[in-house]
């Protein structure tokens with residue numbers, strides 16, 4: 001079976017970590033074909049556009065994209081391309097696993113294995129009704145939460161738990177204070193949870209959740225929450241397991257899904273061949289799960305784990321002196 005995916009090589013360290021990732025995917029025998037398309041600075045230099053229509057068309061056609069980080073040029077008129085992609089394809093679920101790996105300089109190296117499912121389209125970040133009064137003294141913002149938006153994200157989280165054999169979903173909210181918005185989210189979450197009797201559902205207020213995550217991260221399995229809370233919590237979770245070099249993320253909608261590393265284009269180390277490819281590789285593993293090839297995803301994750309454990313090809317961010325390509329070759333040698 002051949003599947004074609006859209007591939008965005010991106011900016012800065014993007015092409016280096018993408019080449020490394022595709023090398024490993026090929027060694028894995030994933031049978032993927034790639035259509036290379038541009039976005040970000042690379043696209044802007046070539047076409048004058050940050051997000052060319054041809055790129056949108058390719059993602060719509062293949063429904064799957066693997067994407068390296070993009071540099072958003074600083075200056076007027078440029079909004080984030082990542083946000084534009086999320087909006088265009090209505091990628092409502094931001095899915096970020098945080099898993100302990102060896103030799104990652106993490107404070108919680110052992111037992112973390114959780115996934116944050118963040119609602120990606122609503123709430124404070126939707127930017128509705130942003131206003132600053134004329135005298136600059138008062139700023140307002142509309143925070144809108146809908147039944148539809150809440151239902152689909154909570155359903156996504158429970159379906160993910162069922163599909164991946166996870167046992168527990170924690171609904172994170174602040175319904176005690178944000179009675180209308182967070183209240184609606186919690187109410188809908190309870191209704192959805194009732195349809196999944198085999199999955200344990202518990203509720204946690206967001207501030208307590210942050211404390212619990214730091215004190216006992218191993219108690220968490222799947223976390224589902226609204227946009228702003230999810231943004232903060234998912235970074236906290238990335239920090240628990242050793243930071244940006246190991247944090248992948250997926251943006252998933254009904255018609256398309258984009259898999260990526262959480263980190264940016266790292267201009268400070270671009271072109272040096274020392275970027276850690278693990279985050280994008282773990283994003284590729286999420287993609288394989290999404291393509292219903294879990295056995296390949298597991299083999300990829302195990303090869304990454306074994307290579308980190310061997311510690312002889314680690315990149316400088318992990319305390320080693322290895323290169324992106326050397327690291328990738330060591331992983332590729334283990335996926336067969």
Ligand code: NAI
Nearest residue numbers: 069070071072245262263264265266267268269275276317
């Ligand atoms: P960054 O994540 O690119 O870099 C932060 C620090 O982490 C730097 O010191 C960098 O060298 C290091 N780092 C990041 N990824 C690494 C890796 N794989 N291996 C080793 N070290 C790594 O964040 P920054 O500097 O704030 O942003 C740079 C550019 O990236 C900006 O143009 C920003 O807009 C863009 N960006 C793009 C994202 C995306 O496309 N998803 C996400 C975040 C930022």
Ligand code: MG
Nearest residue numbers: 231232234235
């Ligand atoms: Mg964030």
